[in-house]
Amino acid sequence: MSARILIVEDEEPLTLLLRYNLESEGFDVESAARGDEAETRLKESVPDLILLDWMLPGISGIELCRRLRARPETEQLPIIMLTARSEEGERVRGLSTGADDYVVKPFSVPELIARVKAILRRAKPEMVATLLRAGDIELDRETHRVRRSGREIHLGPTEFRLLEFLMQSPGRVFSREQLLDGVWGHDVYIDERTVDVHVGRLRKALNKHRRASDPIRTVRGVGYAFNEEFRLRA
Numbered sequence: 001m002s003a004r005i006l007i008v009e010d011e012e013p014l015t016l017l018l019r020y021n022l023e024s025e026g027f028d029v030e031s032a033a034r035g036d037e038a039e040t041r042l043k044e045s046v047p048d049l050i051l052l053d054w055m056l057p058g059i060s061g062i063e064l065c066r067r068l069r070a071r072p073e074t075e076q077l078p079i080i081m082l083t084a085r086s087e088e089g090e091r092v093r094g095l096s097t098g099a100d101d102y103v104v105k106p107f108s109v110p111e112l113i114a115r116v117k118a119i120l121r122r123a124k125p126e127m128v129a130t131l132l133r134a135g136d137i138e139l140d141r142e143t144h145r146v147r148r149s150g151r152e153i154h155l156g157p158t159e160f161r162l163l164e165f166l167m168q169s170p171g172r173v174f175s176r177e178q179l180l181d182g183v184w185g186h187d188v189y190i191d192e193r194t195v196d197v198h199v200g201r202l203r204k205a206l207n208k209h210r211r212a213s214d215p216i217r218t219v220r221g222v223g224y225a226f227n228e229e230f231r232l233r234a
């Protein structure tokens, strides 16, 4: 699983606990301790799910939730609200702000993770699937194996992550910058031409064994996409 989760929480020990547990489940975790900080960050990039504390400095979790629902980019973003026991009476208000679920503190971490997975399974089935299939290509996230028409394809770790990232959103065109963020991470400085090098290697490996159509489409002046005819089978 490589779904990105943003934790917005001002209790640092809780953030650390959640980060530790979510990362060991294979999620990419980011965190913000203030509502306004989270809002700024969400305008730059949208994660796959947010764990949002109710009471926060800056902008409250409720207000942030409302604002996120009002923006087309985050209208559908899965949100789980974290509320303190004393606020439980207001849970109806919490749900009417558009949160997908809410969890009352103190909560059991395994239960929270189960809810995270359940919501992601509904919202983004390709994010939690172990096996991604598109056309004649099969990518197994657990064993890190890739096959094309049943034949094993050997990929380096970066090419594997690149293929996984592209296969999650068939048809969508990603700029080199978006691929850098999604595959290499936000805080890494790498030249955008590096993306071309790895896409080249990935292409070569995928198209090696047979004269099949190239599943990766180059969009001139924009970036790359995984061909739509290789759309995931449900």
Ligand code: CA
Binding pocket: 009, 010, 011, 053, 054, 055, 056
């Ligand atoms: Ca709080």
